[in-house]
Amino acid sequence: MREINASIPVDKRLWQQDIAGSIAHAAMLGAQGIITAEDSAAIIAGLKTIQQEYATQGVPEHIELEDIHMQVETRLRELIGDAAGRLHTARSRNDQVATDFRLWVREACHEMDRALKALQVALVDRADQNADSIMPGFTHLQVAQPVTLGHHLMAYYEMAKRDRSRFADCARRLNRSPLGSAALAGTSFPIDREATASALGFDGPTANSMDGVSDRDFAVEYLACAAQAAIHLSRLAEEIILWASQPFGFIKLPDQWSTGSSIMPQKRNPDAAELVRGHCGRIIGAFTGLMITMKGLPLTYSKDMQDDKAPLFEAHDLLDLSLAAMTGMIGEVVFNIDRMRAVASTGFSTATDLADWLVREHGVPFREAHHITGAAVKLCEARGGELELLTAADLGGIDPRLANAQLPDLSVAGSVNSRTSAGGTAPLRVKEAIAAARKELGS
Structure with a gap:
């Protein structure tokens, strides 16, 4: 029973908080006249001594004392005598x-x-x-866009x-x-919960x-x-x-x-x-x-x-x-x-740029632009080249409307530089985000 009931090996980590809470409680008990000012002062002095001991020597583990609360109270009794027993007035573990x-x-x-x-x-x-610095962006762990x-x-x-x-x-x-x-039910003693809450840095009592x-x-x-x-x-x-x-x-x-x-x-x-x-x-x-x-x-x-x-x-x-x-x-x-x-340049990562250009410059509906771009990718796959090597003649072979078109920059650099929407990957936007972050971080 002693072994299963004891928590001191774990909750000894709360020693600083336990002593701080006890100091606040003892000060409040004294201020409210629930215990004498002398006992309050003796308790606080004893707790500060324990604080110094634990800080320099560590917290002992006496299994028979169950937890950090009894550990502190027992040591307090050794230091100041019977006055230690008054610390637990109007509180529970x-x-x-x-x-x-x-x-x-x-x-x-x-x-x-x-x-x-x-x-x-x-x-x-x-x-x-x-x-x-350009790298591949992935979806499904496949190269998607630069x-x-x-x-x-x-x-x-x-x-x-x-x-x-x-x-x-x-x-x-x-x-x-x-x-x-x-x-669980509060106490009949005239305690000041606001005082202890304030002393411990809380916004107020529960x-x-x-x-x-x-x-x-x-x-x-x-x-x-x-x-x-x-x-x-x-x-x-x-x-x-x-x-x-x-x-x-x-x-x-x-x-x-x-x-x-x-x-x-x-x-x-x-x-x-x-x-x-x-x-x-x-x-x-x-x-x-x-x-x-x-x-x-x-x-x-x-x-x-x-x-x-x-x-x-x-x-x-x-x-x-x-x-x-x-x-x-x-x-x-x-x-x-x-x-x-180099990897960003593989996998036809600028295909979306081609589709967007068809929509933006030639008024092609996106679904149709998607189909044209897919055909262009297949052509490049067959040739063993990337999209940036496409010519107007190549596109004209897919869709006659594009035979004399001025093709966009389909390089990875051209792609990232074009992504200027808010939150986009364009270096301009990235530098803005970095500047905003440094401001947030105060650096």
């Missing part, structure tokens, strides 16, 4: 852990925001260097931007203090004591944000893995971001990217696991909820590590621009 956990998740949201911003900076810097590498990287900037907004929303929604909800002790929406929401961010990282990791392979040859990973083989000395394996991709599955698993834990719990607190922290801590650590690794890889990867441009 239920509202205590709910408060500690919210404080931890709030800071975790801020940590993820900082890590995502660092990734954004790396993406913008590399996009700036490659605003006009784009710029800068445009491609800025797509991930936008994903990270949304991830940051999700974590910011999570931090805003969770920022209500459960402290003072006690076990509105319902039963919801205050049983709500874990904030943890589920954090994991949802983490899962979505991990999916974005996994997509980028997959591209790095593909691009580093010999058939693609788009990038070269530096030695510090790759590993060798135990028997094949020529190998440079993208292990960091593969681990980022793998971590995504574990983060999604943590998200799913906590939702399943919470789905059938009646109000208010059940011991099942002790298992809410381990998956969140694991997901947080994995995402933090994945972001650091991805930021490092993006900053130091070597792009093979010549290879990218």
Whole structure:
């Protein structure tokens, strides 16, 4: 029973939040006259001593004390005696852990925001260097249309931007203090919940004591944000893995971001990217696991909820590590621009440009233009050449109306330069997006 009931190996990570919450609670109890000013001061002094001890020596794990809350309170009693027993007046471990956990998740949201911003900076810097570097854009992993590498990287900037907004929303929604909800029904003591909420940086207290002790929406929401961010990282990791392979040859990973083989000395394996991709599955698993834990719990607190922290801590650590690794890889990867441009020129990637020209300059309905372009592609395939080598005579053989036409620039450079619509891949638009991003990032 002692072993299954104890959570100290996991929740010791909440020691800073637990002590901060206890200091705020003790100060409020003293201010309200619920305990004496002397006891309040002694409790706060003792808690600050424990704070220093844990910061320098770490948190001990006494299984018989169950959790971080009893760990702190027991040590406090050793330091100041019976006055320590008054700290728990007008609160329960239920509202205590709910408060500690919210404080931890709030800071975790801020940590993820900082890590995502660092990734954004790396993406913008590399996009700036490659605003006009041409690469193939893919659909179905088939060469579709030429784009710029800068445009491609800025797509991930936008994903990270949304991830940051999700974590910011999570931090805003969770920022209500459960402290003072006690076990579930509130307390008869004349506490000041606004005071403790303010002392801990919350926007105010939770509105319902039963919801205050049983709500874990904030943890589920954090994991949802983490899962979505991990999916974005996994997509980028997959591209790095593909691009580093010999058939693609788009990038070269530096030695510090790759590993060798135990028997094949020529190998440079993208292990960091593969681990980022793998971590995504574990983060999604943590998200799913906590939702399943919470789905059938009646109000208010059940011991099942002790298992809410381990998956969140694991997901947080994995995402933090994945972001650091991805930021490092993006900053130091070597792009093979010549290879990218060469592949962009294959697969008749400017076929859409030809169809658009037929519509724009000759008034051909798009479906008909699509058919004419398809015939032109077949002609080029038969000749073994690309679309930019077509002549007016070639098009005239397909459609007599085009026999004397002035053909558009069907090169990959001409294609990307023409994509000037808002959000398009034209270098002009990419540089505008980079400038806007730097303004958003404050750099």
